[in-house]
Amino acid sequence: MVLIASLIDGLLIGFIYGIAAMGLSLIWGVMRVINLAHGAIIALGMFGVYLAFTGLGLNPYLALLLVALTGLLSGVLVYGIAVHRVINAPYLSTLLATFAVNMIVIGVGTAAFSTSPRNVAFALGSLSLGVITLTWTRVAAALVAVLVTALLYLFLYRTRPGKAIRAVANNRAAAELMGIPSSWVLALSFGLGTMLAAISGGLIATFLPFTILAGAGYQVKGFVICVLGGLGNPLGALIGGLLLGAMEGIIPAFLETSWVPVLEFVLFVLILLVKPTGLLGSRK
Amino acid sequence: MKRSVLSVLLLGLLLVTAQCGPSSGGGEAPQASATKTVVIGFTVSQTGSLNVSSIRQDNGLKLWMDQVNAAGGITLSDGTVVKFKTVSYDDESNKDRVQELYTRLATEDNADFLISPYSSGLTAASAVIAEQYGKVMITTGAASDATYQEGYTLVFQAYTPASRYLTGALDLLGHLDPSVKKIAFVNENDKFSTDVVAAAQVYAESLGYDIVLAESYDSGTPDFGPFINKIQAAAPEALMGGGHFQDGSTFARQLHEKGIPLKFVALLVAPPEPDFSEIGDGALGIVGPSQWEPQAEYTPESAEAAGVEWFGPLNDDFVRDYEAAYNEEPSYHSAGGYAAGLILHKAIVDADSVDTAAVKAALDRMNILTFYGGIKFDASAESHGLQIGHEMVYIQWQHDDAGNLMKQVIWPLEGATAESLYPKP
Numbered sequence: 086m087v088l089i090a091s092l093i094d095g096l097l098i099g100f101i102y103g104i105a106a107m108g109l110s111l112i113w114g115v116m117r118v119i120n121l122a123h124g125a126i127i128a129l130g131m132f133g134v135y136l137a138f139t140g141l142g143l144n145p146y147l148a149l150l151l152v153a154l155t156g157l158l159s160g161v162l163v164y165g166i167a168v169h170r171v172i173n174a175p176y177l178s179t180l181l182a183t184f185a186v187n188m189i190v191i192g193v194g195t196a197a198f199s200t201s202p203r204n205v206a207f208a209l210g211s212l213s214l215g216v217i218t219l220t221w222t223r224v225a226a227a228l229v230a231v232l233v234t235a236l237l238y239l240f241l242y243r244t245r246p247g248k249a250i251r252a253v254a255n256n257r258a259a260a261e262l263m264g265i266p267s268s269w270v271l272a273l274s275f276g277l278g279t280m281l282a283a284i285s286g287g288l289i290a291t292f293l294p295f296t297i298l299a300g301a302g303y304q305v306k307g308f309v310i311c312v313l314g315g316l317g318n319p320l321g322a323l324i325g326g327l328l329l330g331a332m333e334g335i336i337p338a339f340l341e342t343s344w345v346p347v348l349e350f351v352l353f354v355l356i357l358l359v360k361p362t363g364l365l366g367s368r369k
Numbered sequence: 370m371k372r373s374v375l376s377v378l379l380l381g382l383l384l385v386t387a388q389c390g391p392s393s394g395g396g397e398a399p400q401a402s403a404t405k406t407v408v409i410g411f412t413v414s415q416t417g418s419l420n421v422s423s424i425r426q427d428n429g430l431k432l433w434m435d436q437v438n439a440a441g442g443i444t445l446s447d448g449t450v451v452k453f454k455t456v457s458y459d460d461e462s463n464k465d466r467v468q469e470l471y472t473r474l475a476t477e478d479n480a481d482f483l484i485s486p487y488s489s490g491l492t493a494a495s496a497v498i499a500e501q502y503g504k505v506m507i508t509t510g511a512a513s514d515a516t517y518q519e520g521y522t523l524v525f526q527a528y529t530p531a532s533r534y535l536t537g538a539l540d541l542l543g544h545l546d547p548s549v550k551k552i553a554f555v556n557e558n559d560k561f562s563t564d565v566v567a568a569a570q571v572y573a574e575s576l577g578y579d580i581v582l583a584e585s586y587d588s589g590t591p592d593f594g595p596f597i598n599k600i601q602a603a604a605p606e607a608l609m610g611g612g613h614f615q616d617g618s619t620f621a622r623q624l625h626e627k628g629i630p631l632k633f634v635a636l637l638v639a640p641p642e643p644d645f646s647e648i649g650d651g652a653l654g655i656v657g658p659s660q661w662e663p664q665a666e667y668t669p670e671s672a673e674a675a676g677v678e679w680f681g682p683l684n685d686d687f688v689r690d691y692e693a694a695y696n697e698e699p700s701y702h703s704a705g706g707y708a709a710g711l712i713l714h715k716a717i718v719d720a721d722s723v724d725t726a727a728v729k730a731a732l733d734r735m736n737i738l739t740f741y742g743g744i745k746f747d748a749s750a751e752s753h754g755l756q757i758g759h760e761m762v763y764i765q766w767q768h769d770d771a772g773n774l775m776k777q778v779i780w781p782l783e784g785a786t787a788e789s790l791y792p793k794p
Contacts, residue, residue, distance in 0.1 A: 087602045090601070091595045094594035095594070200418075201644075202421070204618065204622065206648060206649035208626055208649065208651075216601055218628055220623075220626045292626070293591050294591070294618060294619050294622075295591075333595075338598070338599065342586050343587050
């Protein structure tokens with residue numbers, strides 16, 4: 086029973102890891118940029134919900150809409166300022182550009198909020214099914230994550246801008262020849278990736294404590310998940326997130342918690358060795 | 370060390386010649402009252418996981434120093450006025466940084482005395498350096514017993530040691546409900562929490578408790594879901610453990626959200642912090658050991674009754690001055706920081722010198738009561754410097770009449786400000 090309860094807890098948080106990783110994966114898939122500012126944006130998403138809740142008294146899920154919109158706009162802005170000029174340069178340039186954004190955000194965030202832990206004192210109660218107790222904030226966060234994934238898929242497959250993103254991801258030169266404004270599409274993709282990071286941060290804030298530095302841990306998980314699911318494949322990211330969440334839930338039932346990262350990274354290396362394209366493969 | 374001894378000798382020589390002047394020559398030599406500025410070195414975790422408690426500790430120490438300096442310093446019998454200055458760095462809550470920085474404080478900054486960083490782990494790292502460079506160190510915010518079993522001679526502890534942190538909570542539980550038998554221990558996997566819980570487990574077994582779960586978690590664990598599921602399966606009646614602020618407050622919150630039916634929960638470090646109430650109803654009923662509380666009842670009269678000397682400000686004065694200086698209620702870390710300064714202050718007064726050997730001898734003899742509680746050090750070779758005069762108080766978060774969360778002292782009964790809320794809601 087402990088195992089089932091832990092597995093469910095793990096899977097619920099896995100959905101949120103999944104959308105954080107989906108953001109990373111989308112940006113990589115469309116423009117071949119490893120976004121090292123992802124963790125910092127996750128932390129900003131947490132603080133967005135925290136400030137809206139404690140300062141404005143806004144419901145955290147309503148605050149999430151605000152956080153998503155701000156995430157989208159700031160992503161477009163970051164792309165325009167830091168990434169666009171180096172988009173065709175070698176990987177190292179974009180890596181460093183996003184790392185610089187990360188350092189700026191963390192630095193300003195530390196000055197503004199300090200590194201003290203914060204809590205959003207918000208609870209929805211819990212649901213007991215025998216020995217399994219589900220916390221509603223976690224269930225709600227997982228549902229929001231599923232909803233966001235569904236909306237992202239609808240956007241990518243059913244709308245013109247979404248199709249343009251997929252076209253640019255497939256072949257940027259050809260897409261440009263067809264009259265697709267690739268700069269705008271890239272900016273939009275970066276914005277969407279950033280928005281996903283901000284949403285995942287906001288969701289985490291509804292049930293876990295955080296500091297301005299908390300995003301880094303989730304970013305590392307994001308990389309592991311992307312490799313598990315296949316870089317550039319958003320659905321793979323969600324499945325990878327669930328897998329990682331399940332591991333985090335189950336392993337402590339048998340072993341000390343210090344084994345969790347060991348086993349996660351063993352799996353990471355194994356996937357790289359056996360199926361480097363990830364479980365769901367990826368577009369090359 | 371050598372340099373500070375040399376400077377003390379030079380200072381002494383200067384004073385002797387200044388005093389000899391008038392008597393031999395009979396002229397009008399100016400009455401020089403030399404001012405000696407003593408450098409106190411320490412690190413603060415301005416950043417990293419320990420920053421909340423560490424910054425409060427730093428605030429307490431600075432308040433003491435500002436007050437002593439503003440009152441004109443300490444005047445020794447030879448007329449020397451001792452004033453204080455601090456040199457401190459951010460250790461980023463990182464042990465490696467602590468060792469680098471304390472070496473720097475001892476060698477480049479020529480600190481005369483050292484104060485420990487916050488937390489037992491960082492303090493253990495810094496104590497080695499203090500001993501190596503022959504500097505007296507007052508440790509505060511560090512309760513682990515092990516540091517005082519290393520044979521150090523210059524390290525003195527202001528906190529009640531870890532081995533006595535949760536023993537009072539077990540006494541309290543026994544007092545509240547003798548029928549409780551099943552107890553779980555879940556603690557952070559660091560030096561301090563492990564020491565506390567190891568001692569508490571031995572004590573619990575000696576009292577006849579059945580330990581149904583004993584688990585530890587990594588520092589920085591953000592999610593206690595897996596542990597809470599295990600706790601639920603083991604069905605204990607009481608839970609003790611925790612570690613530091615961040616994990617302790619998360620643990621309490623998740624226990625509440627999961628609705629685990631526990632009658633008694635005592636966690637380390639986090640509950641006495643004023644910010645603990647940020648987790649809302651999760652804080653209600655949680656018990657925590659505290660080195661000191663603003664409502665503490667130590668007075669010059671209680672010192673007289675106990676036959677020990679009273680030293681330093683009254684409790685209310687400390688609370689008022691701290692609030693005026695930092696615009697927040699002092700936590701026990703703040704009081705501990707102030708107490709570290711006060712201990713050094715008293716030792717310098719008793720030694721009538723700032724010489725390391727004289728101050729060490731004064732610390733070995735010290736037996737005083739302050740607003741923070743008793744201070745007396747173990748002078749034996751086996752556990753030199755261990756605090757033996759100070760006692761813990763236990764607080765619990767309860768609702769006041771308006772329904773707001775507030776801390777009450779519930780144990781020991783002599784100092785209690787409210788009845789215990791039992792079983793935990």
